[in-house]
Every structure is written in structure tokens, then in C-alpha cells.
Amino acid sequence: MAVAIVLTAVFVLLPVLHSRGQESGASPGGPGVAKARPAADNCKDPEASVRPSGGSGPEIEKIKDRGRLVVGVDQNSYRWGYRDPNKPGGDLEGFDIDLVHEIAEKILGDPDKVQFRAIPTNQRIPAIQSGDVDMVVRTMTINCERIEDVDFSTAYFETGQQVLAPKNSEITGYDDSLSGKKLCLAAGSTAQAALKKESYGADLSTTVPNQLDCLVRLQLGEVDAIVTDGALGAGQAAQDPTIELKGEPFTEEFYGVAMKKGATKLVARVNQVLVDYRKNGWKSSYDAWLAADLGKSSGPPAAKYR
Incomplete structure (x- = not known):
């Protein structure tokens, strides 16, 4: 019990993280909490995303020119995105972090070319909209309200x-x-x-x-x-x-990778990464981080496209 309290104190006070020894930049944030707009009347399947593509585009070229992927993550969710103080170096690790490294590997050819930025729950959308991050991989549920403000990949995890x-x-x-x-x-x-x-x-x-x-x-x-x-x-x-x-879960929710509204080429590229990751990588990451607490999994949710 005491350990969890100490970890929280450390995590909340550190605004920016380092990726395996790599310097991170300015502190995360954005102008403030994004105000949710009413969901579109025709929003029936928010998990449906653009079709996967291995092609390039302006957002992808910007990432390549910079030489690193800037990603908003959590640093205090055990098993998902956190730092283990008992391990040398204190690198970020967890299920979401594995996915970030996979995306970096596929876009930049190196899983370590990542700059992590720790973002509170209520700053995820503002950080994307302001351009502080290329994407957010932070147990973020896809829903009708949020797709008014950001674009999502296909779902990579189901919960409630x-x-x-x-x-x-x-x-x-x-x-x-x-x-x-x-x-x-x-x-x-x-x-x-x-x-x-x-x-x-x-x-x-x-x-x-x-x-x-x-x-x-x-x-x-x-x-x-x-x-x-x-x-x-x-x-x-x-x-x-x-x-x-x-009790039982009382909602059905799906996590997705969130990106800037209109960044279609980047979304399509991440969806292509997820096509491969569902086949090779997702299960090993689940077994490493989540199986002990959640039990055996039937696998990732199937991709939906529009």
C-alpha cells in the first residue's frame, strides 16, 4: 500500500519523461482541457477508422525529418505506462509503451527513437490539438464525443x-x-x-x-x-x-491511438502497424503485462474500417 502512494508522488511531480536515455523536450500540456462538443447525430460506429496504408504523407515526413516520434503517454498506470523504481534506469514500460515502440520501429526503423511526454487524462486532446505530440497512446477510449476533436486508429484493446x-x-x-x-x-x-x-x-x-x-x-x-x-x-x-x-463492466469501450484531426496519412500508417501487431506482438505484450491481472485473452479486437 505504501509503495503505491510513493509511486504516485513521484509520477505526478515529473512532467516530462526520457525515452531510454533520450532527452525529452518542453513540458507537456496545451492551453487547457478540451471542451467536448455534442457528438454527431450520425455517429454509430466511432471505432471505424481509415483503411491501413504503408504510404507516406506530410505528418509522417515531419516525424522522419525530426528523427523521433513524440508521444503522449501515462507514467503512473501500472502495467500500461509506468516506471519501475526497482529497475535501473527507470525506463517507461507497459502495454501501451510496447505499442509506442512498435510504431517507432515501423515509421523510423528504430523502436528507441521516441520522445515520451507524460500527459494527464484531461490534457490528452489539448496536447494533440496544440501539436505538442504526434499522437497519444494512453488507454484512451474511442467515442463519439472525442472523434469530433481528434482522429483515432482502429481499436487495439477492449475494456469497460x-x-x-x-x-x-x-x-x-x-x-x-x-x-x-x-x-x-x-x-x-x-x-x-x-x-x-x-x-x-x-x-x-x-x-x-x-x-x-x-x-x-x-x-x-x-x-x-x-x-x-x-x-x-x-x-x-x-x-x-x-x-x-x-461487479461486472457496465460499458463497452475500446482503446485507440489518438492523432490530430485530419492527419489521415498518419492514421492510416498507424493502422497498418496495428494490422501487423495484432498478428505478431500484441499477444506477447499482453502476456507480459496484463495476463497476470486480467487472465487469458481471446486476442485484440478486430479492426473496423470506414
Whole structure:
């Protein structure tokens, strides 16, 4: 328990990361939290992306001229994007980080030509829109609201929102047992949007920039439960054996790589990377990082194209 609290303190205070010894640039950010616009009326399948292509384009040539891929990531999500303080060098690692290195390998011919920028949940879209990053690979759910602001690759992971609470809690899941309970949510997350539609009488006043901050608040007794992606919640439960996921997922969500609106050639190139990665790489990464907490997987979600 104490370890998780210490890790959070380190992660939140470090705004910029280094990629395997490579200097990262200016601090991440953007002008502020992106305001979600109403989803298009005809948005029925937000996971459908442009068809894959191995061709080039202005966004790809810019990356090649720079000599490195600039990617917004998380640095405090255990198993997904984090630094293990017990390992020399403290390089970023995790399921999302493996995918970033794969994209760099395919575009630049070197998996280490990456500049990581740590971005809070609510700064993912502004960082893309401002051009601070080429893309965000940070457990980011594809949905109708977000595709108004950024373009996504095809889905590379499926999950759903779940409740995370102490094992001895009377909370049983996303149901009436949340009534009067104080929940912790990451600002700008799909959990926050879902709870605004139906909260079951829970207190939603506690929001934090990063998901792991919720774990600390739960450990300190400041909140009764967390609502987050089940995939992230499983990682938090692995850090603290006194908590567990409660009930079943109450949404169906898919993670995608987010890029600037209109960066079609880059999106198509990333989709081509994912075509190959689903066949060779995805399973080994899943087994290395997620299988211990999530169990055996049937594989990545099938790609959808428009």
C-alpha cells in the first residue's frame, strides 16, 4: 500500500519523461482541457477508422525529418505506462509503451527513437490539438464525443467501466450500493461521463488529474470507491491486495491511438502497424503485462474500417 502512494508522488511531480536515455523536450500540456462538443447525430460506429496504408504523407515526413516520434503517454498506470523504481534506469514500460515502440520501429526503423511526454487524462486532446505530440497512446477510449476533436486508429484493446473498492466494502458494483458513497474519478475520463448520466446517488465531487491519484485517496479513506476502466482497475488492485473490482463492466469501450484531426496519412500508417501487431506482438505484450491481472485473452479486437 505504501509503495503505491510513493509511486504516485513521484509520477505526478515529473512532467516530462526520457525515452531510454533520450532527452525529452518542453513540458507537456496545451492551453487547457478540451471542451467536448455534442457528438454527431450520425455517429454509430466511432471505432471505424481509415483503411491501413504503408504510404507516406506530410505528418509522417515531419516525424522522419525530426528523427523521433513524440508521444503522449501515462507514467503512473501500472502495467500500461509506468516506471519501475526497482529497475535501473527507470525506463517507461507497459502495454501501451510496447505499442509506442512498435510504431517507432515501423515509421523510423528504430523502436528507441521516441520522445515520451507524460500527459494527464484531461490534457490528452489539448496536447494533440496544440501539436505538442504526434499522437497519444494512453488507454484512451474511442467515442463519439472525442472523434469530433481528434482522429483515432482502429481499436487495439477492449475494456469497460467498473467499480474498484475495498474488499470489505458493502459496495457491490455499479448499482444502488453506490448511494451516498464518495467516488473518485479522473477528470476528462469516460467514467466521469458515464457517472453523470447515472450516478445511483453517489457523490461525484472528487476528480483528479491522473487515475492513480484515486488509488491514494482510496487508501487514505478520503473516498469510498473508484470508477475506472476495468483494465486499469485490475492494475491498481494488483498494487494493493486490499481492494478489488466490484461487479461486472457496465460499458463497452475500446482503446485507440489518438492523432490530430485530419492527419489521415498518419492514421492510416498507424493502422497498418496495428494490422501487423495484432498478428505478431500484441499477444506477447499482453502476456507480459496484463495476463497476470486480467487472465487469458481471446486476442485484440478486430479492426473496423470506414
